[in-house]
Amino acid sequence: MPRSVLRRSLGLLIGWTLLACGPSSAPVAPQAAPAAPATSASTSVPITTQPAARAPVHVSVGVLAVSAQAPFAIAEERGYFAEEGLEVELQRFDSGARMVAPLAAGQLDAGMGSHSAGLFNALATGIGIKIVASNQFNTTGRSPSAIVVRKDLYDAGFRSGPDIRGKTIAVTALGTTVHANVGRYLERFGIGPEEVHIVELSQPDMNVSLANGGIDLANQSEPLVTLGAEQGILVRLHGVDEVYPDRESSVILYGQQFIDHQPEAARRLMVAYLRAVRDFEDAFRKRREQDAVLDILTTRLPIRDRALWLRMYENGALLYINPDGRANAESIAWDQDWMLRLGLVRQRVDMAQVIDNRFVDYAVERLGPYQP
Numbered sequence: 001m002p003r004s005v006l007r008r009s010l011g012l013l014i015g016w017t018l019l020a021c022g023p024s025s026a027p028v029a030p031q032a033a034p035a036a037p038a039t040s041a042s043t044s045v046p047i048t049t050q051p052a053a054r055a056p057v058h059v060s061v062g063v064l065a066v067s068a069q070a071p072f073a074i075a076e077e078r079g080y081f082a083e084e085g086l087e088v089e090l091q092r093f094d095s096g097a098r099m100v101a102p103l104a105a106g107q108l109d110a111g112m113g114s115h116s117a118g119l120f121n122a123l124a125t126g127i128g129i130k131i132v133a134s135n136q137f138n139t140t141g142r143s144p145s146a147i148v149v150r151k152d153l154y155d156a157g158f159r160s161g162p163d164i165r166g167k168t169i170a171v172t173a174l175g176t177t178v179h180a181n182v183g184r185y186l187e188r189f190g191i192g193p194e195e196v197h198i199v200e201l202s203q204p205d206m207n208v209s210l211a212n213g214g215i216d217l218a219n220q221s222e223p224l225v226t227l228g229a230e231q232g233i234l235v236r237l238h239g240v241d242e243v244y245p246d247r248e249s250s251v252i253l254y255g256q257q258f259i260d261h262q263p264e265a266a267r268r269l270m271v272a273y274l275r276a277v278r279d280f281e282d283a284f285r286k287r288r289e290q291d292a293v294l295d296i297l298t299t300r301l302p303i304r305d306r307a308l309w310l311r312m313y314e315n316g317a318l319l320y321i322n323p324d325g326r327a328n329a330e331s332i333a334w335d336q337d338w339m340l341r342l343g344l345v346r347q348r349v350d351m352a353q354v355i356d357n358r359f360v361d362y363a364v365e366r367l368g369p370y371q372p
Helices: 002-020 067-077 098-106 118-124 151-155 179-188 203-212 224-230 258-259 263-285 288-298 306-314 331-342 358-367
Strands: 057-064 086-093 110-113 130-137 143-150 168-171 195-202 217-221 234-239 249-254
Touching: 002 130, 057 098, 057 263, 067 086, 067 110, 067 263, 067 288, 086 098, 086 263, 098 110, 098 118, 098 130, 098 249, 098 331, 110 130, 110 179, 110 203, 118 130, 118 331, 130 258, 130 263, 130 358, 143 151, 143 224, 151 203, 151 234, 168 179, 168 203, 179 217, 179 249, 179 331, 203 217, 217 224, 217 234, 224 234, 224 306, 249 258, 249 331, 258 263, 263 288, 288 306
Parallel strands: 057 086, 057 110, 168 195, 168 217
Antiparallel strands: 110 249, 130 249, 143 217, 143 234
């Protein structure tokens, strides 16, 4: 391998390590909630129903060390959980799949993660988990996930279409939303899954493999898309919003025991979550209290560079979460059907039995619809 490529690959690994340095992926104790709620709030209408004075209800929430954790970090820092009478313990996991068993057993109340073949297969057995809200949504002009190609291959003339055939494409894992994104990409250009080579790689390893020629394309996520483009190793071909419009990439899950035994806490948790979602959106879309929100993001999340957050927004690659909370049921159903066709899902699950909108509806009733 040329020394220039080795140096570049090593630089990528060091850069990602510095970017992601912070809490480990193992479950950890959360930071203490502030002594007094922050006075800055979202632009929604004032909350008229306040929780009665009483001992706070303990709620455990599984989170991942990714940008979609932003609402939980904001809600904790700004005291939104405390205002709702909740004592929220954020437990960090290294994958959403590891949350399924504790959610079903009542050891975890809520969590964030992508819907996958594993989740659909578990739901088909009647496991007690519900999808209750959106956590990452690829909407027009806001797509933190993208199909990327090696820059040298692009410079040599590669374009989406017949050129895709025979290429090696990386996904994080089979049977995931990332895998389904690639499925939609191939379908758009009339390419069958048997006409390409799909391999599994972690997101940091995708950029290293693009740099050394080990793979040709990948479904990569931010901030590695922006960083990879700036380092000259990849070209962003299509945002996922182009190949898969209105794509629901990640969701909020509630355990059935939490819903059944703590319904009021489940409703109030959603209020705090959506308040924080709106703060995040307002900080970039309206530049409302942007510095204060960026302080939270760069302190609590793996992306420590304030300018990088702003570049992602300017490039149409920043995380987007529906400020009114509802997950896109059609997108989730399409993923299930696609995985069913590939034999990754054994039995179709009725979305009406999986998605429970009562909690986002309650939160929007209290907060009012989001005003863009």
